[in-house]
Amino acid sequence: MRRLLPISCAAAAACLGLAASSLTSLLGATGPQNAPLPPPQDACSRPKPGSAIAEPAELRSHDGVLETDLRILDQKLADGTTRYCYLTPDGKPSPTLRVKPGDELVIHFKNDLADPDTGTPAIDQAFAGAPICTAKKKLDACESGAMTPVSTNLHFHGLTVPPVCHQDDVLKTSIQPDDMPFDYRLRIGDDAAPGLYWYHPHLHGFSKTQVLGGASGALIIEGIERANPDLAGLPERLIVIRDQDLLNPDAPPSKFEPPAMSKSQLDSDGDAVNSGTGFGKPSKDLSVNFVAVPYPNYPPAQLSMKPGERQLWRVLNASAITYLNLALLVRRAPQKIGVVGLDGVPLQFQGSPSQPVQWVDHVGVPPGSRAEFVVEGPPAGSGALLVTRAVDTGPAGENDPNRALLAITANADASEPQSALPVHAEPLPKPQRPWVGDTAPVRVRKLFFSEKQENANDPNSPTKFFLTTDGEDPKPFDPHSDTADIVVRQGDVEDWIIENRSMELHDFHIHQLHFQLRDWSGIAVNEPFLRDTVNVPYYKSRMLAYPSVRLRMDFRDPNIVGTFVYHCHVLEHEDGGMMGRIKVVPRSTVTSTTPTHQQNKGEL
Structure with a gap:
């Protein structure tokens, strides 16, 4: 489907006083006045497999407001797949939005998606600054509900905010590439749970495509140490796990992998069906902070930690379809991790009778879910491995096998994460409502x-x-x-x-x-x-x-x-x-x- 333009190509040429026959040359190898068009930029570039992970750039609120420009772009690759990415004005991908309870979040959101099978990016550049000829009625972004490959919107997953346009409506709000920047303005509640949330497109019929392509980012509400003072002062690390189409779909399984008990079958969408063995070709590859961990050898992404250092890991499963069952291994033995929050809410919050931390040796994180837990760096001279164990999705489900994700190296000179929790934690106010579990x-x-x-x-x-x-x-x-x-x-x-x-x-x-x-x-x-x-x-x-x-x-x-x-x-x-x-x-x-x-x- 072609990108929606405010005018047809022929009408655009007429607006510029050009003959329609000159349109082809205008959109060829040269731009206006024979100036060469700049080469397409690798807007949605990704690190190489096996790279060290980097944390996303952080945007923090100031004086009660976090205001930023953000745009979404797409990029078609040689293998036919399409990447999607959120970018700040200075080119930082998928920034982490950090706000406090009571803050206002303002995003001036621009849809820069283009049908990668057309010349529309060149058209846009060629006609930059040209008069707008309206050959069709402009769609109301708040009411249209338009569903096309180049339509999009934003959903703030987990936030308790009004489901209305310009805040968190996903039923009618649909933003087109030719729209002016669309303002999202929402206020974080004074009693909002401190923890990890996220933002992603929620356009019906195209959510999987855009999220699978990488359109997602984290949102953190500050103050988890106020719910659990034992966390005060801990370095915090954000880990975003996404899925994507297989980089090596035709590769045979690794020679080191036990043979699957049944041959690989594909469902109607072309994904690998659950093998029931915990092995075999996965439905999708996974990535860690955009560092792909591709089938069949799963070269893990890399991370260095100081030996024995305690950190708070905030882990987001931003996958479109992949379930995770995370475990941290040292010498193949699962280590205890201290879960302190799930889906943006501390375990002990709003009157919950839970213990503030639960020590477990694995944690399930389904698509869209988040887990926040305390980990300890591996001993000196050793290393650790973050893995996802196989998830049994059923005989009609897709294959989510065992695989490594992140190799952690003990290094006394390892750099600290870019953020740490405050050292002093003022306790949260008492809840205004009874604990929901005690409410009939x-x-x-x-x-x-x-x-x-x-x-x-x-x-x-x-x-x-x-x-x-x-x-x-x-x-x-x-x-x-x-x-x-x-x-x-x-x-x-x-x-x-x-x-x-x-x-x-x-x-x-x-x-x-x-x-x-x-x-x-x-x-x-x-x-x-x-x-x-x-x-x-x-x-x-x-x-x-x-x-x-x-x-x-x-x-x-x-x-x-x-x-x-x-x-x-x-x-x-x-x-x-x-x-x-x-x-x-x-x-x-x-x-x-x-x-x-x-x-x-x-x-x-």
Whole structure:
């Protein structure tokens, strides 16, 4: 599809007083007045595999405001894949946005995407400064909902901010390449949880493409040491793990890898299907701070740490489809890591009865999720390895095998991370609301994931994905509808039971709020802390009931009034229709919270 231009090429030539026949020469090897066009820049360049990782540039708030320009670009590679990148005015990729509770975040966001199969970048340059001839009506970025390969928007994953245009709306907001810079202005709540969040595109139908290409960045709300004073003064390191198309898709497995028990099969999208062995070709390569760790040999990215030094690692899984199960190995033995926060929320926060740190030897991080944990540098003369262990995504899922990610070398001269937590930590104020886990739900809802092959007789036909309210017939998400699937009153607390009726692992996520995991397939779990993403186990034919999770949903914050979405955060599934629309109405509104035909169903 061609990039949307305000005028046709012929009309543009006419506006400039040029004959249409001269357009070809204008867009050839020379620019206006025969001046050579500059060569295309490698705007979305990436480090070489095996490189040392660098932390993203940081943009910090000053006097209560973080204001910046940011643009998104794309770059088509020789192998046919496309990279996407966010850049600051001085060319820094995917900056980390650091704000404090109560701050205002202002982003002047410019869409500079171009269809890489056309000459549109040259057209843009050739007609720079030319009069604008309007041959079509300009789209309203707040209302159009336009879905094209060059449309985009921003979602601030995990933030509790209003789901409205210019803040965190993803249903209608669609920014085009010919739009003026679009202003995002949002205020971080005074009681916002301190921790790791992130930003990425959320344009229905194209989220996977843009995120898989690298369009993502971290956002940190300062103050985690105020929730856990033991963290005060620790150096902090940001690690962003992304996935991407395989660099070596036709390579045989490494000679050092155990043979897979079954031959590699591909799903309808061309990705490797779960081998069930923990080995074999992965669906996607992974990268660490943009340093690729490609199949089949997985040369790890590099990092130096002082021996025995304690650091706070903030790890973001910005993958489009890849699940992580992280472990830190020293001499192949898993080391204890101290988890202090998940999905942007400290374990001990807002009255949570959790311990402030939980020491574990691995941590699961599904797509979109974040984990913050304390690590210790390897002993002198030794090294460590950050790995992701295999994740069983089910017989219909994709292959996420064992693989190395980051080699850590003990070095007494290792440089410090670019940031450290404050040495002095003022405790957070007491919570204004009771702990959500101690609050009785006003109702229980049931939803379910399901899938359907478009052509039952063709296993390679596209798959349709559904996220359905119990009692309804499964249907894909309709981006053109304004009808909410669920209506909730602000101030309520509900329990949602999410079933998985498919043979593939799914990753439930809801915008604007966090929830507590209460039970796993009917078995109570001890998780006295909050999340915004959670795995829902896949169905096996021998099971007597569908696997499920029960979540305590917190709709008490007034900032969430409005309409937003919940979905599977495997973006291939979200783009394919596995999403629903929820409307949170003001507390004073008198309204039915359930469609008429569902009332009293599943309520306790």
